[in-house]
Amino acid sequence: MAKQLNLLGNGQIIPTALHTEMERSYLEYAMSVIVGRALPDVRDGLKPVHRRILYAMHELGLTPDRPYRKCARVVGDVLGKYHPHGDQSVYDALVRMVQSFSTRYPLLAGHGNFGSVDNDPPAAMRYTETRLAAIAHEGMLSEIDGATVDFSSNFDNSQQEPVVLPVQLPILLLNGCGGIAVGMATNVPPHNLGEVVDGLIALIDKPDLSDEKLWNLIPGPDFPTGGEIVETKGITEAYSMGRGSIKLRGIAKVEKLILRQKKRRKERTAIIVTELPYQVNKAAWIEKVADLVNDGRLEGISDIRDESDRTGMRVVIELKKDVMTQDILQKLYRQTALQHNFGAIMLALVDNTPLQLSLREILNQFLEFRELTLRRQYGQELSDCQQRLHLVAGLLLALDNLDQLVDILRNAPDGSTAKIRMSEDLGVSETQADSILGMPMRRITGLEKEKLAAEQAELQQRIDELETLLGDRHELMKSLKKELRSLKRKYGDERRTRIADRVVLEEAKPQKKGKKKLKKEEQEVTSSPKTLQPSVLKITKEAQATINFTHEGHIYWQNPNDQTPSSWKKGEDFVVRQEIIGDRETIIFITDSGKAYPVAIEEIPHYLENQTQTTIGLLSQAAQRDANKTIEHFFLDPEEKRDLILLTTKGVIKRLAIAELNNLGNRGFVLIKLKEQDHLQYVGFNQEDGEIAIATSTGRILRLPVNEQNIPTMGRNAQGNQGIKLRLEETIVGCANVTDNKNILLVTRLGYSKQFPVNTARLCKRGDLGTYIIPFANKQDYLAGILLAQPESEVILTTNTGKQLVQELEKIEILGKDRKPQKIAKLDAKDAIVNIYLKPAQS
Numbered sequence: 015m016a017k018q019l020n021l022l023g024n025g026q027i028i029p030t031a032l033h034t035e036m037e038r039s040y041l042e043y044a045m046s047v048i049v050g051r052a053l054p055d056v057r058d059g060l061k062p063v064h065r066r067i068l069y070a071m072h073e074l075g076l077t078p079d080r081p082y083r084k085c086a087r088v089v090g091d092v093l094g095k096y097h098p099h100g101d102q103s104v105y106d107a108l109v110r111m112v113q114s115f116s117t118r119y120p121l122l123a124g125h126g127n128f129g130s131v132d133n134d135p136p137a138a139m140r141y142t143e144t145r146l147a148a149i150a151h152e153g154m155l156s157e158i159d160g161a162t163v164d165f166s167s168n169f170d171n172s173q174q175e176p177v178v179l180p181v182q183l184p185i186l187l188l189n190g191c192g193g194i195a196v197g198m199a200t201n202v203p204p205h206n207l208g209e210v211v212d213g214l215i216a217l218i219d220k221p222d223l224s225d226e227k228l229w230n231l232i233p234g235p236d237f238p239t240g241g242e243i244v245e246t247k248g249i250t251e252a253y254s255m256g257r258g259s260i261k262l263r264g265i266a267k268v269e270k271l272i273l274r275q276k277k278r279r280k281e282r283t284a285i286i287v288t289e290l291p292y293q294v295n296k297a298a299w300i301e302k303v304a305d306l307v308n309d310g311r312l313e314g315i316s317d318i319r320d321e322s323d324r325t326g327m328r329v330v331i332e333l334k335k336d337v338m339t340q341d342i343l344q345k346l347y348r349q350t351a352l353q354h355n356f357g358a359i360m361l362a363l364v365d366n367t368p369l370q371l372s373l374r375e376i377l378n379q380f381l382e383f384r385e386l387t388l389r390r391q392y393g394q395e396l397s398d399c400q401q402r403l404h405l406v407a408g409l410l411l412a413l414d415n416l417d418q419l420v421d422i423l424r425n426a427p428d429g430s431t432a433k434i435r436m437s438e439d440l441g442v443s444e445t446q447a448d449s450i451l452g453m454p455m456r457r458i459t460g461l462e463k464e465k466l467a468a469e470q471a472e473l474q475q476r477i478d479e480l481e482t483l484l485g486d487r488h489e490l491m492k493s494l495k496k497e498l499r500s501l502k503r504k505y506g507d508e509r510r511t512r513i514a515d516r517v518v519l520e521e522a523k524p525q526k527k528g529k530k531k532l533k534k535e536e537q538e539v540t541s542s543p544k545t546l547q548p549s550v551l552k553i554t555k556e557a558q559a560t561i562n563f564t565h566e567g568h569i570y571w572q573n574p575n576d577q578t579p580s581s582w583k584k585g586e587d588f589v590v591r592q593e594i595i596g597d598r599e600t601i602i603f604i605t606d607s608g609k610a611y612p613v614a615i616e617e618i619p620h621y622l623e624n625q626t627q628t629t630i631g632l633l634s635q636a637a638q639r640d641a642n643k644t645i646e647h648f649f650l651d652p653e654e655k656r657d658l659i660l661l662t663t664k665g666v667i668k669r670l671a672i673a674e675l676n677n678l679g680n681r682g683f684v685l686i687k688l689k690e691q692d693h694l695q696y697v698g699f700n701q702e703d704g705e706i707a708i709a710t711s712t713g714r715i716l717r718l719p720v721n722e723q724n725i726p727t728m729g730r731n732a733q734g735n736q737g738i739k740l741r742l743e744e745t746i747v748g749c750a751n752v753t754d755n756k757n758i759l760l761v762t763r764l765g766y767s768k769q770f771p772v773n774t775a776r777l778c779k780r781g782d783l784g785t786y787i788i789p790f791a792n793k794q795d796y797l798a799g800i801l802l803a804q805p806e807s808e809v810i811l812t813t814n815t816g817k818q819l820v821q822e823l824e825k826i827e828i829l830g831k832d833r834k835p836q837k838i839a840k841l842d843a844k845d846a847i848v849n850i851y852l853k854p855a856q857s
Contacts, residue, residue: 044196049366052195054202056362056369056376057383058154058179059186061193063107066096068121069176071146072155082125082143089139095173101139109136112144116293117189118204118238119505121150131239131290131327132297149505153182161394162387180387183501184210184380186362187373190235198368200361203235203252203260203292208506210377211498217377218491228374229253230844233513234260235358237292240510241265244353249513252358256370263353265289265512266346268339271332282316283339287329287352294351296320300329302350312349314342384494389484396480401445403473406466408446409453413463415440419450602675604685606693608660610675611682657727659706659720660686660734661696661749667708667718667737667780669700669725687733696749707758707775708738708784709747709800715760715775716784717752724780736781748800757803757828760788761811763846764795765819765839769803769826788835799850810851811839823852 054061060068070091076083089104097104110116112124115131126142129135136142146155162180167173190204213232216223234249243249244261251258266287273280290296300320306312314337321328333342347353361370364379371379412419422439426432433447442450456462483490604610658670668686675685686694700706700720708716716738718724728734740746752758752772761767768788775785788797801809803823811819819839827836839847 048195048198048368049363052193053198053200053361053363053368054186054191054193055178056186056364056371056379058181059184059189059191059362060179061107061191063092063097063099063104064111064121065179066092066175067104067108067111068146068150068155068179069158070095071122071144072151072158076145077151078123078146078148080145082123082145085139085142085144088144096168096175098169105139108139108144109142115239118236119147119149119188119207121147121154121185121189123147131295133295149183153501153505154179154185157182157387157391162391178383180391182384182497183207184214184377186380187376191362195368198361199359201357201359202362203356203358204237205232206236206507206509208502209233209236209509211502211506213373214377214381214498215495217374217381218495225254225374230842232373235356235511236509237262237356237511239292239294240289240512241291242289242512242514244514246513248355248358252360253373256360256372256375258358260356260358261353262291262356262511263347264291264294266343266352271330283333283337285331285333285339285343285346287331288327290327291351291354292356294354296322296327296329299351303331303346306349312342312345314338381494385490388490388494392480392483392490396477396484399473399477399480403470403477404443405446405449406470406473408442408449409457410463410466410470411440411442411446412436412450412453413458413466416458604694604697606695607684608686608688608694609682609684656699657720658685659696659698659700659725659749660694661708661737661746662686662688662692662734663695663746664689664692665708665736665738665740665746666692666734667725668732668734669720669727670730671727672699674730683730685730687731689733695746698749698751700751705752705772705777706749707752707772707800708749709760709797710738710740710784711745711747711796712741713760713762713786713788713790713797714738714744714784715758715787715800716782717772717775717777718780719777739781739783747797750800750802752802759801759803759809759823759826759850760797760835761799761809761838761847761850762788762790762795762835763798763848764792765811765837765841765847766791766795766835767809767821767826767838768833768835769823769828770830771828774831785831787831789832791834798847801850801852804852808853809838810853811847812849812851813841813845814848815842815845817845820853 050062052061055065058065067088071088074083074088074091076088085105085108088108089101092104093099093101108122109124109128111122112120112128114120122144123146124142124144127134127137128142157180158176164177165174166177168175186202187205187210188207190202192201193199209232213228216228216231229250232253234243234246242263242265244263248258248260252260264287266285269284269286271282271284273282290299297320300318303312303315303318307315307318314334315331316334317330317332319330321330331342331346333339359370360372360376361368362376363369364371418439419436422435423432426435429451432451433444436442436447436450437444457466483493601613602610603613656672658672658675660668660670666686666689670685688694698706704720706718706720708718710716718737725735725737738746750758754772756772757769758772758775759767759769766788770787775787778784790796805823807823809821809823809826811821813819821838826838829835841847
C-alpha cells in the first residue's frame with residue numbers, strides 16, 4: 015500500500031480562525047486594488063495605468079514635435095513592460111486622456127476617432143494614433159531623467175518604472191479623477207489651471223492664507239464641457255471637508271426661430287442648449303426628453319433636434335405657442351440631466367494610504383512634493399556641474415602646461431604610467447588624467463582653449479546659482495513661482511464653467527450673441543445683467559395705486575392705504591422707481607430686441623405686508639410675450655410732447671415720437687430695426703431742445719442737443735443714425751438726460767468716481783467723438799455707469815460678486831475736466847462695479 019501523505023507536516027500548520035484569515039486576505043486584496051489600480055497618487059494625480067502609459071510614450075519618443083504613432087503600439091509597450099492587464103483597459107485609459115470633453119487639459123494628442131460626447135465608441139486601437147500633448151511633455155516628463163523621482167522594478171523585474179512622475183502642476187486638481195476601489199471611491203472635479211496656479215503662489219507667499227481668500231482665487235471646479243454651477247454651498251463643503259455635492263446645470267438660451275413652411279414664414283420660440291453638465295451623454299439626454307414628451311410628462315414642446323457640428327453643441331427644443339419658457343426650463347432642470355449634482359469626493363493616496371483631503375491639503379501636498387523634486391533635480395545638476403568643472407579644470411591645466419604634458423606622454427611606456435606621471439607632475443586627479451588622455455588634438459588650438467575657459471565660467475556661475483537655490487529656501491520657492499507663472503502663460507485658458515453665485519443674476523440675462531471676445535475681467539463685468547435704472551418720471555394724476563420697481567427686477571403694486579411701498583425689502587433689494595397709476599391702465603415694456611409690449615396692471619401682483627414675498631413678480635414674467643429678451647425700459651402713458659430716445663450697443667441713435675405707440679396691440683411691434691449683433695442699450699424720454707449725454711467705456715462723453723437737425727424724428731421702421739463713433743474694443747456704457755444747471759456722475763469698474771458740471775463736456779454734433787472726461791489711474795479700468803446727479807440722493811453701487819455699496823452723493827466732490835477721479839469704494843481683488851443707481855431720499 016502506498017504510503018499516506020502527511021498533510022499536517024511536522025507541526026508547521028498554524029491554526030487560524032476563518033473570519034480572521036478572511037479579513038486579512040480581503041484587506042490585502044483591497045489595498046492592492048486601492049494602491050495598484052483605483053486611486054490616484056496625490057503627488058502626480060495619476061493612477062498607475064495612466065502613469066505607465068505616459069512613461070511608455072516618453073520612452074518611445076512620442077513628443078509633440080514627432081509624428082503620431084499607432085495606439086496599438088503604445089498599448090503593446092505598456093502591456094509588455096509595465097501593466098500586465100487587459101489591453102482594452104489600457105486603451106480605454108489612453109482614450110480618456112485624449113478626449114477634450116472628458117479631460118480638462120488632455121495629456122495626449124490624438125489622430126482619428128476617439129469617441130464623442132454622444133458616447134460614440136472610439137475606433138479600434140489599430141486605426142487611431144497618438145503622441146504626448148505639450149503640457150504632458152513639458153509639465154510632467156521633462157525632468158524624468160534627472161534623478162528627481164524614485165524608480166522601482168516592474169512586474170517581472172526586467173524594467174524600471176517611475177513610482178511617481180515629476181509633475182510641475184497639480185494634475186489631480188487640473189484634470190480631476192474618478193475611481194471606484196474596494197469600500198471607497200474618489201471623484202475629484204477638474205479645475206482651471208490659471209486659478210490653481212494663483213492659489214499655489216498665494217500659499218507659497220502666505221502659508222496661513224485664510225480659506226476664504228484661497229477660495230476666492232480658486233472659486234470652484236471648471237469642467238471641460240462648461241455649464242454653470244448653480245450654488246456654492248457644495249463647493250465650500252468639498253473644499254473644506256473633501257466631500258460635497260455640487261449642483262451643475264447646462265447652459266440654455268431662448269431664441270426666436272423663423273421657419274418657412276409652404277412659402278410662409280412662421281415664428282417659433284425655442285430653447286437652445288449649448289452646453290451640458292459634465293459627463294452627461296447628449297444623445298441619451300435628448301432621448302430622455304423625447305420620452306418625457308411622448309409620455310405626456312413634459313408638455314409644451316413641439317419638436318427637439320440636434321444641430322451640433324464642429325463649431326459646438328446646439329440642441330434645439332421648439333416650444334408651442336403661448337408656453338411659459340421659464341416653466342419648460344424648470345421642468346427640464348428637474349426631470350432631466352440638464353441639471354444634476356456632481357458628488358465631489360477628494361480622495362487620494364498619501365504615502366500609499368487613502369485619505370480624504372481638503373483643497374488646501376491637496377495644494378500643500380503638491381507643494382511639498384514639488385519642493386522635494388526640485389531639491390533632487392538641483393542637487394543632481396549641481397553634482398553634474400561640479401564633475402564637469404573638475405574635468406574642464408584638468409583640461410585647462412594640461413593646456414597651460416602643454417610642453418610638460420607632451421614630454422610626459424612621449425617618455426611614458428604606456429597609458430597607466432602616463433597617468434601616474436601626470437598625477438605626480440601636474441597634480442591632476444585620476445578622472446582628470448583620463449579626460450586629458452582622451453582629449454583630441456584639436457583641443458590644443460587657441461580657439462578650443464577659449465571655449466573651455468568660457469565653459470568653466472558658465473559652470474562656476476551655474477554652481478553658485480544652484481548652491482544658492484539649495485541653501486536658501488526663499489530663493490528655491492521664488493524659482494518655483496517663476497516656473498508656475500511660465501506654465502500658466504503657456505497653458506492657461508479662460509474658465510469654461512460659470513458660477514452663478516459670483517455674478518449677479520447672470521442667468522436672467524445670458525451673454526448676447528455676436529459679442530466680441532473679452533478679457534476674463536471684462537467677461538465677469540459685462541455678463542452681469544442690466545437691472546432697472548431709476549427714473550425721474552412722475553405722473554401726477556389722481557392716485558389709485560402705486561406701482562413699484564426694485565433694482566433686482568421685481569415689480570408689484572400697492573393701494574394708497576397700504577404700508578409705504580418703499581418699506582418692502584427682499585434681502586438687499588430696494589425700490590428704485592415708483593409710478594402713480596390710475597384704474598385700468600397698462601405699462602409698456604421695451605426689450606433689448608427693440609420691441610414694445612403692453613402689460614395690463616391686473617397682470618402685476620398686488621403686494622400686502624402679510625403676504626409672502628413669492629407674490630412679487632419678475633418683469634420677465636410680466637412680459638412673457640418676449641421672454642427670451644431682457645427688459646430695458648418700462649413706462650406708463652407719457653406726455654404727448656415727449657419723444658422716445660433709443661440708443662443701441664453699436665452707437666446707433668433714434669428719436670421716435672411717442673404718438674407712434676398709440677394703438678399698441680397685444681403682440682406689440684418693433685420700435686427700431688436692429689442690425690445683426692446689435693442690441694438696444696438705452697431707452698429714455700426727451701423733449702424738443704433738450705440734451706442727452708452718451709458715455710463710452712473709455713470715459714468719452716458725447717453731449718448732444720435733441721433737435722430736428724441733430725437727431726431727427728423718425729418712424730418705427732427706420733434704423734436710426736450713427737450717434738457716436740466707437741473705437742476698437744470700446745462700448746456704450748449708458749446715456750442720461752442733462753440740463754445746464756445739473757451735474758453728471760461717472761463711476762468706473764474699479765470704484766473711482768467723478769462728478770462734474772454738464773457744461774464741462776462740449777456740445778457736439780451727431781457722429782462726433784465727444785470729450786474725454788475721466789482719466790483712468792489703471793489701464794485695466796473703464797467706465798461702468800453714468801447718472802444725472804440728483805440732490806439729496808444716495809448712489810448704490812453693485813459689484814459682479816453681488817455686493818452693494820452705498821455712497822451719499824453730497825460726499826462726492828465736484829471736479830473739473832482735467833481733475834483725476836476720486837476713490838469712493840474699496841473693492842476686493844476680484845470685485846468690479848457693474849451697475850450704478852440713484853436711490854432717492856424719500857425711498
